[in-house]
Amino acid sequence: MMSGEEIDALRHPRIVAFHKFFSEYHLFFEVGRERFRVAIRVYETDDGRFFFEQSHYIRTPVQDSAHVLGAERHPRPYLALTHAVESITTYYEDAVSKGHEPRTDWFVRNDLY
Numbered sequence: 160m161m162s163g164e165e166i167d168a169l170r171h172p173r174i175v176a177f178h179k180f181f182s183e184y185h186l187f188f189e190v191g192r193e194r195f196r197v198a199i200r201v202y203e204t205d206d207g208r209f210f211f212e213q214s215h216y217i218r219t220p221v222q223d224s225a226h227v228l229g230a231e232r233h234p235r236p237y238l239a240l241t242h243a244v245e246s247i248t249t250y251y252e253d254a255v256s257k258g259h260e261p262r263t264d265w266f267v268r269n270d271l272y
Contacts, residue, residue, distance in 0.1 A: 178202040208232035209239040215266040219254035
């Protein structure tokens with residue numbers, strides 16, 4: 160959590176928002192004989208809520224497009240992390256359960272990460 164001193168140091172009339180890096184996680188998915196890594200970063204916002212960024216989105220054969228999420232805020236870091244993990248694993252599991260073999264091209268790079 161950001162300290163009062165950090166918040167005071169960042170408050171300025173020209174600064175409209177700020178956030179602090181909270182944690183980073185690396186998830187590994189089996190894709191054939193390899194492992195594919197997806198990274199997730201969690202940040203704390205200036206109002207004490209949390210959001211995430213992910214290195215890759217997912218687009219499986221059972222989806223029309225890549226699953227890209229908006230900048231949703233969560234009251235706790237673990238809720239942001241849970242949302243990030245579910246945003247990928249739900250579609251991954253759905254495709255596998257329908258007989259598709261996981262492929263690296265399911266993972267769409269997030270160019271803003």
